[in-house]
Amino acid sequence: MLAHSDGATIFVADNASSDDSVALLAQEFPQVRLIQLADNLGFCRGYNAALDDVRWEGSLVNQLQQKRTPKERGLDWVDTFGFAYYVLLNSDVEVTPGWLRPQRELLESNPRIAACQPKIRQYSENPEERQQFEYAGAGGGYLDELGYPFCRGRLFDTLETDAGQYDDQRPVAWATGACLLVRATAWHELGGLESTFFAHMEEIDLCWRLQNAGYEVWYHGGTTVFHVGGGTLHKSNPRKTYLNFRNGLALVYKNTHPAELPAVLISRVALDWVAALRLLLQGATPDFRAILRAHWHFLKRLSYWRARRRQFPPRLRAAERAGVYQGSLVWAYFAQGRRRFSELPDHLLR
Incomplete structure (x- = not known):
């Protein structure tokens, strides 16, 4: 990650781990900023607490930045608020060269875009399996009319192989929390993740709130990361x-x-x-x-x-939100046998 993160400042939030990971991090990666939380706050509260610390440090960095010329500032991602963007990145994600810049440029192109995600494929030692989309985000997150989440490239347990069918850029209903680029001002405006969720569906809730607040959430298929998945809790x-x-x-x-x-x-x-x-x-x-x-x-x-x-x-009503399927995914999948995103009726997709 350090080799491919395009000048970004890297923070690691330690959620009160009990192993030797903190000592290892300090020894092997001294350039990484460490945030140590006193208790295991879970995914949601842990991120909220960590990014409050990052916000404070970002404001200090910004004070130093204002003393430098624009040319000297280079790729430091700060504005008058502090850090302009946050990336929520799970520890079980493998990034690739150039993965971050296209997403940042997308957000910079339109102030209404508050969050986006890259293409998410499976992490595996098997080259064929690495071509499959991963459950957590795949080719961009959607919701059906009852609020059930699914993705382009993944309907329930059916995963598609990446053949370039989702290499586009488009608004979606939600972007995965496994690798989420979010505008810092929007994050703090809406209070970050829903702390009582602890884990699971927290990014969907955040993205839904973002849309209700007038922002857009996007998928950028021109950049790819690999996700192990199920590292915290197995689906069983x-x-x-x-x-x-x-x-x-x-x-x-x-x-x-x-x-x-x-x-x-x-x-x-x-x-x-x-x-x-x-x-x-x-x-x-x-x-x-x-x-x-x-x-x-x-x-x-x-x-x-x-x-x-x-x-x-x-x-916003369902018909006014991006990334909503105006039908029941349960009915489409189990009753109609529709196993791929491309098999869902176009006229029901927004």
Whole structure:
């Protein structure tokens, strides 16, 4: 990463690790700035705390920058706010030469663009597997009419091979948190990630709030990174099931337009129960219980979610947001057998 990050300042946020990674980092990579958090704050609170520290340091850097000529400033990414952009980058992502500059240039070309992601492919030692898209972001994030997330290049468990079909640039509904370039002013304006999510769907929530606030989220297919995926929680872990279902309900409740919320929420609850009963019949009792806990904990914190909804009011209907499929992905995939993004009807895609 240090060799391919185009003059950016690299920070590593240590989420109260218990191994020797901090000592190793200081010894092997002294040029990296280390932010040590006293407790394991999870993905969301950890990033929020770390970027608050980065913001403070960025303001100090900016004071020094103002004393230099534009030519001397070069590629230092600061403005009057501090650092102009943040990159949220997972530790299990392998970057490639030139991966960052095209995304930065995209944001600089349009002040309404607040976030973007590169193409995400699988990290693997197998050359064929490296040609496959990865679950977390693939060719850009979409939502269906009920708020279910999917990607170009990945519908449920079906992954496509990268054959250049998503080498474009376009607005999307969400950009992956595994490798997310975000405008610093927009990040702080909206309060960063939803801290109570802990992990999973937090970037979708942020991108949805960005759109409701008048910003755009983009995908840039001219640059590629490789993601291991599942490093924190495997998809078979009931904890991941719990977070996905709880956060999924909170996601749609917080961000769906008032006129559309009742129908969307009722449908999501009904489909969650169908999924829970299916897991129970399959013998996956821990996952069944995880969904029940997810619904119970969502209801227990309903007053909090309501307050967050008032803080960042949903202003856009589904038809007004980029990256929304005006249909049910569940129906398209399981009932109609549509396994690739290109098989979804064009007239239902925005």
